[in-house]
Amino acid sequence: MISGRKSGEGKVMAERKTAAKAAGKKSGSAGKSTGRAAGTGRGTARRKQTQELQVMTANKTEVLEIGELDQYYFGQGTHYTIYEKLGAHRAWYNGKEGVYFAVWAPNAKAVSLVGDFNGWDITVCPMKRHDPMGMYDVFVPGLPLGSLYKYYIETGDGRGLYKADPFGNSAELRPGTASKVVDISSFRWGDSVWMKSREKKDPNKEPMTIYEVHPGSWKKHPATEENPDGFYNYREFAHEIAEYVKNMGYTHVELMGIAEHPLDASWGYQVTGYYAPTSRYGTPEDFMYLVNYLHKNKIGVILDWVPAHFPKDAHGLAEFDGTCVYEYADPRKGEHPDWGTKVFDFGKSEVKNFLIANALFWIEKFHVDGLRVDAVASILYLDYGRQDGQWVPNIYGGNKNLEAIEFFKHLNSVVLGRNHGTVMIAEESTAWPKVTGKPEEDGLGFSMKWNMGWMHDFLEYMKLDPYFRQYNHNKMTFTMTYTYSEKYILVLSHDEVVHLKCSMINKMPGLYDDKFANLKAGYSFMLGHPGKKLLFMGQEFAQLQEWSEARELDWYLLKEERHWQMQNYVRALLTLYRNYPALYQADNDPKGFEWVNANDNSRSIFSFIRHSDTGRNNLLFVINFTPVARPDYRVGVPRRKLYQLVLSSDDTQFGGSGKERPDKYQAVKSECDGRPFSFGYDLPAYGVAVFKF
Numbered sequence: 001m002i003s004g005r006k007s008g009e010g011k012v013m014a015e016r017k018t019a020a021k022a023a024g025k026k027s028g029s030a031g032k033s034t035g036r037a038a039g040t041g042r043g044t045a046r047r048k049q050t051q052e053l054q055v056m057t058a059n060k061t062e063v064l065e066i067g068e069l070d071q072y073y074f075g076q077g078t079h080y081t082i083y084e085k086l087g088a089h090r091a092w093y094n095g096k097e098g099v100y101f102a103v104w105a106p107n108a109k110a111v112s113l114v115g116d117f118n119g120w121d122i123t124v125c126p127m128k129r130h131d132p133m134g135m136y137d138v139f140v141p142g143l144p145l146g147s148l149y150k151y152y153i154e155t156g157d158g159r160g161l162y163k164a165d166p167f168g169n170s171a172e173l174r175p176g177t178a179s180k181v182v183d184i185s186s187f188r189w190g191d192s193v194w195m196k197s198r199e200k201k202d203p204n205k206e207p208m209t210i211y212e213v214h215p216g217s218w219k220k221h222p223a224t225e226e227n228p229d230g231f232y233n234y235r236e237f238a239h240e241i242a243e244y245v246k247n248m249g250y251t252h253v254e255l256m257g258i259a260e261h262p263l264d265a266s267w268g269y270q271v272t273g274y275y276a277p278t279s280r281y282g283t284p285e286d287f288m289y290l291v292n293y294l295h296k297n298k299i300g301v302i303l304d305w306v307p308a309h310f311p312k313d314a315h316g317l318a319e320f321d322g323t324c325v326y327e328y329a330d331p332r333k334g335e336h337p338d339w340g341t342k343v344f345d346f347g348k349s350e351v352k353n354f355l356i357a358n359a360l361f362w363i364e365k366f367h368v369d370g371l372r373v374d375a376v377a378s379i380l381y382l383d384y385g386r387q388d389g390q391w392v393p394n395i396y397g398g399n400k401n402l403e404a405i406e407f408f409k410h411l412n413s414v415v416l417g418r419n420h421g422t423v424m425i426a427e428e429s430t431a432w433p434k435v436t437g438k439p440e441e442d443g444l445g446f447s448m449k450w451n452m453g454w455m456h457d458f459l460e461y462m463k464l465d466p467y468f469r470q471y472n473h474n475k476m477t478f479t480m481t482y483t484y485s486e487k488y489i490l491v492l493s494h495d496e497v498v499h500l501k502c503s504m505i506n507k508m509p510g511l512y513d514d515k516f517a518n519l520k521a522g523y524s525f526m527l528g529h530p531g532k533k534l535l536f537m538g539q540e541f542a543q544l545q546e547w548s549e550a551r552e553l554d555w556y557l558l559k560e561e562r563h564w565q566m567q568n569y570v571r572a573l574l575t576l577y578r579n580y581p582a583l584y585q586a587d588n589d590p591k592g593f594e595w596v597n598a599n600d601n602s603r604s605i606f607s608f609i610r611h612s613d614t615g616r617n618n619l620l621f622v623i624n625f626t627p628v629a630r631p632d633y634r635v636g637v638p639r640r641k642l643y644q645l646v647l648s649s650d651d652t653q654f655g656g657s658g659k660e661r662p663d664k665y666q667a668v669k670s671e672c673d674g675r676p677f678s679f680g681y682d683l684p685a686y687g688v689a690v691f692k693f
Contacts, residue, residue: 066130
């Protein structure tokens with residue numbers, strides 16, 4: 001064990017002390033009492049009548065020191081709370097309060113703790129090595145919260161590296177790269193109602209409309225000397241985003257760029273601090289406040305999570321101890337040529353443990369409701385983004401990363417097994433089978449998958465001049481041939497409104513008013529189609545510019561009639577979705593969807609039914625994707641009864657003509673669309689009508 005004292009110059013000096021152990025136990029064996037059982041990762045500390053390093057929390061006292069079982073389970077890849085040992089933690093030793101630091105650097109020759117508390121002097125706080133895993137630790141008494149620190153690592157070939165803490169819970173604001181001592185154990189949560197309710201729910205049968213948000217550019221303050229970026233603090237953001245999301249009717253927010261990252265332009269997809277909420281918007285407790293506040297307002301929280309790769313920044317994970325600790329050693333596996341980043345070594349148990357524990361950390365310590373896993377395809381394929389000669393086949397000569405497959409099965413089994421009601425969402429851009437299948441049935445075990453195929457076909461169709469849509473009708477119907485092969489989320493994400501792809505409204509053909517009418521029809525089709533929904537911020541009110549992380553959304557557009565009408569329409573769609581279980585209960589059951597007419601390509605009209613589990617409050621959608629009005633358009637229906645109009649895009653509040661029309665339509669015995677009954681409806685140009693029956 002390492003403890004410390006202050007020198008006459010005020011620097012923290014390190015000295016070694018050995019805690020008295022009962023029955024002749026060796027120093028370090030105290031950690032046996034906190035070993036995590038393989039497969040569960042849970043354990044309790046046994047109280048000993050000895051002097052030990054302890055961490056004090058609101059409801060328990062635990063031995064903190066690295067023990068033999070900690071190392072064993074970490075080496076096995078099953079120490080699911082390793083973040084409670086590695087990193088920086090408030091602790092007490094021999095009656096003295098201080099901070100306990102621990103880091104994994106297996107191939108280091110020596111490691112020292114340096115920081116603003118010891119003048120960044122590499123000789124002051126040497127750390128003790130624990131074998132066989134090569135973990136180092138030190139206890140520094142009297143160290144205040146907010147202290148900056150790094151690990152100075154002497155490599156086997158004599159170099160000296162200054163590294164941020166891979167398990168650190170906070171970092172200084174960029175361009176600074178040091179870790180910061182914080183205490184994340186004292187926040188008082190108030191979301192117990194939400195958390196208990198979450199445990200009882202099956203997310204696939206619940207409504208899910210996700211608002212994808214980049215906190216740094218959703219809204220900004222005017223720049224000041226103290227806040228040159230104009231960022232909202234997590235707490236300010238909590239109140240603003242909760243009010244907006246509740247008003248619009250979204251069920252969840254998906255937050256981009258929360259884990260600490262050095263480059264704003266990476267949008268948070270090149271992470272250096274996997275266990276630290278970015279300091280751009282405040283402290284870890286501020287982020288806890290955000291999650292807590294959203295939960296109290298009945299809004300779920302999903303985080304972007306990036307296990308695919310990490311940047312080469314000198315203070316980060318790359319060549320952490322002078323060797324490839326976190327990444328594959330072979331550059332044909334360990335470097336991503338397109339992104340200039342390192343790839344995690346999914347064959348190394350300790351690296352898999354780092355990532356699985358990190359997923360659990362966000363869900364169990366920060367109460368988030370799920371993770372959207374970025375760039376899954378780049379992990380699964382050994383040849384992803386690589387030319388011939390740039391990749392290494394697996395043991396069978398194929399291009400599948402067998403180690404990554406097992407990682408995903410392990411990850412999802414543990415995360416979802418320990419946290420019922422949470423979601424693991426895959427951004428997987430290929431046709432990899434069984435992404436949402438059960439691991440025991442050779443699936444990857446994700447809860448849901450982004451439907452990238454639907455998104456590409458949908459956008460290609462929507463960009464077309466309406467005249468040519470009749471020749472591309474199948475782009476809107478093809479998705480139903482595979483919709484039930486996975487559990488899907490339909491997404492119009494940030495990736496579709498950047499890099500000269502245009503905003504959603506500017507993808508639409510036609511003149512100004514035509515663009516808005518087209519987009520309303522498109523959003524209606526999306527909402528009626530089976531699958532959960534995700535829409536990137538700003539697209540709900542037809543943001544004109546492409547998104548940039550450097551500026552806020554163009555909120556001034558809401559002063560313009562067409563934009564607030566678009567916002568009204570999206571709000572109406574979201575309200576419809578939440579009010580009618582037919583739109584979400586049977587997303588993964590073929591009985592929940594029925595084409596009425598999928599073949600009216602000459603008029604580019606689609607009609608379909610969403611069925612509820614109970615058979616009541618089913619919804620009939622009729623959508624016209626041309627600028628040609630269709631008076632008395634006949635729609636075949638299954639029953640001879642009244643059909644009530646519950647949504648019309650032609651209402652004046654949505655920018656329509658406001659033409660008076662009946663609220664209810666009586667079906668009569670007149671065969672249409674292969675059904676014995678039908679009714680007529682005056683379908684406007686680009687018109688949308690939704691009926692309840």
